[in-house]
Amino acid sequence: MVQKFKEHVAAAMPFLNGKKLLLACSGGLDSVVLAHLCKALKFDFALAHCNFSLRGTESDGDEDFVRELASTFEIDVYVKQFDTEQYAEEQRLSVQMAARELRYKWFDELLQSKRYDYVLTAHHADDSLETFLINLSRGTGIEGLSGIPQVNGNVVRPLLPFSRNEIIEYAKSESIQWREDSSNASVKYLRNKIRHEIVPGIKELNPTFLQNFQHTQHHLRQINDLVNNHLNELKSKLFQQRKDKVQIKIAELQKLQPLDAYLYGLFNGYGFSEWSDVKDLLAAESGKQVFSKTHRLIKDRQSLILAKIERKESEAFEIHSDKAIDELPIKISLEDVETFEKQGQNVVFLDKEKLNFPLVLRNWKKGDYFYPFGMKGKKKLSKFFKDEKMDLISKEKQWLLCSGDDIVWIVGRRADERFKVDGSTMKILKITQFP
Structure with missing residues (x-):
């Protein structure tokens, strides 16, 4: 697996060589194997561990394990303890979403303060399949079916081509120790239910399903890239920047068919989700508005105005x-x-x-x-x-x-x-x- 990992990095992410890397390590199988592979490739990396304080002594045991792993590798380790449940309550989020927000916010702080170049996470092919099925069950566009991106800004996922079975076999062959998260066995979470009850049945019906899925998702990503390239070209023509706002002529939008698909593609990235309201705005009276959490669309005579929401009192x-x-x-x-x-x-x-x-x-x-x-x-x-x-x-x-x-x-x-x-x-x- 080391050789396959080396070849994958060389082909898909050569920019990692010579950079300072921060590896997100929970202490579980996937992140520990990634740490061993990075060590084998002699990367310059440190470990970052989030203690979400959700499993009592078990969480503390994970923290101790990661500290010991860093000591064995003779590398730096950063540990942060979070009151995840309190944050989730304050922000009105699920515990899982709260943990995700806290994790990536802290990673960004470490990148800035400690001058690291990239964060490595240990997502693999089975994670991508599970994400696909979750998005499919909730309803999504092509982007949601394209899987977890290998590179997203300064977050890099080098294990995406590898299956969970490959990772387990490598860990066993190298006598690598890791921590088991007891919550991963619970099927009360949607991802775990898909992991333990749905995916095994699909793989039993077709033993090569995961490989076939990876090929399909590769094609979906290529199609998504084509769509995004087309939409970016359209935006360069239709979206006229006016200082701190964007003006879009309605007559030009209405020429696009299928209109619903184009409206989704052009405005989805700004957080809009009430697509019938966005479409109705084209024929609404001037001054009518549609809001997302971050932006607003305003009908202004023969145009739409797109602008960030600036929450401030009259000054x-x-x-x-x-x-x-x-x-x-x-x-x-x-x-x-x-x-x-x-x-x-x-x-x-x-x-x-x-x-x-x-x-x-x-x-x-x-x-x-x-x-x-x-x-x-x-x-x-x-x-x-x-x-x-x-x-x-x-x-x-x-x-x-x-x-x-x-x-x-x-x-x-x-x-x-x-x-x-x-x-x-x-x-x-x-x-x-x-x-």
């Missing part, structure tokens, strides 16, 4: 005439000047004596109005934004410079008539917004 900042302007969300300057020049979108000239300091820079809110420069009468900001054809995100990010409750300047767009320089002005204040 306000005071600006004093005699103090330096620091820590503002935008860059502006205040300057007393003697002469009045032509103002533009990014420069305004104001009658300083009409202003009440400190000025306030804030977000807009419902009911705001101003007196547009050069016009008579007031205008609601909502109507001004509509006339300017501003989308919802641009409205939310629009800053207002105010004197008391009065809007002085819709920053970067329009000044207020009430604070303009006129024949009676004695002091002129120039305010400039910089990119």
Whole structure:
């Protein structure tokens, strides 16, 4: 197996050679065998062990075993104890999902703080089959059927071509010791039920099933790559980046057939799952939104706007005439000047004596109005934004410079008539917004 492992690494992941590697080691069969194989290939690696505190003394025994293994190999070992059940309760997750989040978050911290290049995990071919069946039972797209990726960012899985039987036979032939996790025998977990009750029956019907499955999954991954390449080309044409948001023309989306499949492929990576709502958005009124945990899609006239969700309260900042302007969300300057020049979108000239300091820079809110420069009468900001054809995100990010409750300047767009320089002005204040 060492030779086969060496050949696999050379062909599929030569980038591991000469790198600092962190091997996730539970103390179980798979991760211990991976540690022995990495030792045989003389990799520069350390062990990382998560004690999830779920099995009492048994968990502590696993920790002691991994520490002893590292000592035998004369390599570094990192151990972290977690209160997994408490974290699961706080985050409203299953214990299994909580353990996964805690594990990978800690691995990322170790990569950064200890300057490791990659994390190695011991997932193998049977794990990939079990994941396939789990995803199939829950309903999934082609990506969910493509199996566990060999490389996912800085996480690498060198044992994926190897079966559980191969790993067991190698461990026995080399007299390798490992720890048995008693929870793996329980069929109350879906993965264990599939492992102990479903997969053995399939293998009994067809002894070469696992090998055939690996070939099938290889083809599925290739098809998935083709699909992703096509979708990425589409995104480069349809997704127009506009600062911190993406604009997609609805008419171009509606040309795609089958539309449901394209909507899934284009937006699934942003966490959306209510596909009927996403489709309905194409014909909805402007301002309608669909949310995922991380993003939102907004109908805006003839386009969809895709943007990250930014969870923040409305902010306000005071600006004093005699103090330096620091820590503002935008860059502006205040300057007393003697002469009045032509103002533009990014420069305004104001009658300083009409202003009440400190000025306030804030977000807009419902009911705001101003007196547009050069016009008579007031205008609601909502109507001004509509006339300017501003989308919802641009409205939310629009800053207002105010004197008391009065809007002085819709920053970067329009000044207020009430604070303009006129024949009676004695002091002129120039305010400039910089990119």
